[in-house]
Amino acid sequence: MNFSIDHKNPLPLHVQAENLLRTIIRDPQYANGKFLPNEVQLAKQLAISRSTLRQALNKLVYEGLLIRKKGVGTKVAEPTISSKSKNWLSFTQEMNARGIMIKNFELHVTWVTPDETVANFFDISTSKKILKLERLRGKAEGPFVYFISYFHPRVGLSGEEDFKRPLYDILEKDYMVIATLSKEEISAKSADKFLAGKLEVETGSPILCRKRFVYDQGERPIEFNLGYYRADSFVYTVESRRD
Incomplete structure (x- = not known):
C-alpha cells in the first residue's frame, strides 16, 4: 500500500493522517492484530512530524481501533x-x-x-x-x-x-x-x-x-x-x- 498525504490540501495534516490510518487498518494486510509500519518511518514517508502522526494515532487508540505497546509498536485492535x-x-x-x-x-x-x-x-x-x-x-x-x-x-x-x-x-x-x-x-x-x-x-x-x-x-x-x-x-x- 502506498502511503501519502496531500500537503497542498487545506485539510490539517493530522486529520489527513487520521483518515489515512483509518484506510490502512481496513486493509487485510493490517487487519485483526497486525502491526502498523514503524512510526518513525511512516512519519518520514508522509513528510510530517512524529508529533503530528502521533496526534492521529492517539485518536484511533482512544477509539479502540489501535493498540500501542511501548517498545513494540502499534497494531490494529481485534474487532469488537x-x-x-x-x-x-x-x-x-x-x-x-x-x-x-x-x-x-x-x-x-x-x-x-x-x-x-x-x-x-x-x-x-x-x-x-x-x-x-x-x-x-x-x-x-x-x-x-x-x-x-x-x-x-x-x-x-x-x-x-x-x-x-x-x-x-x-x-x-x-x-x-x-x-x-x-x-x-x-x-x-x-x-x-x-x-x-x-x-x-x-x-x-x-x-x-x-x-x-x-x-x-x-x-x-x-x-x-x-x-x-x-x-x-x-x-x-x-x-x-x-x-
Missing part, C-alpha cells in the same frame, strides 16, 4: 462491537451504521406486572400489566447481548408488532411516539447462571450492564431497558467536548 453515547440510536441502527449484521437468537413478548423499580419509573401501579420484550442478539457466530425492555402502557404496543424491525422505528412510524432522550447507567457485574447461559459464557464471567431510561419529546417515560453484554465482545465509548 462499539457503542457510543453521542448521536444516540437504537441498537439496530447503531450496528447498521457500523456495517454489522445482527441476528436475533431469541425474541419473547409477554405481559407482566412490573416490579417497584419499573413501576416507579413509569409512575404506575405494580398491579398494572405492561409489555415486556426480551431479545438475545448478536452476530452470526454467536450472541453478545441480552436485552429486556419494558414499555409504558401509554405507548400503545399490542405485542403483535414485528420486533425484528428497529424498535424506535416501530414506535415512531406506527404509534407516533418519538424516543428523544436517553439516560443511561453503566456498571459491571458477574454473570449469574441465567445470563451466563444466554450469553454463552462461564458463570461468574464479567459482563457489562447498561440500564437505559428512554423518554419521548415531552420527557415522559416510554421505555425501561436493561442490556447485558459480553465483556469480551463489546466496548462502550463516551465522547465529551468541553465548550
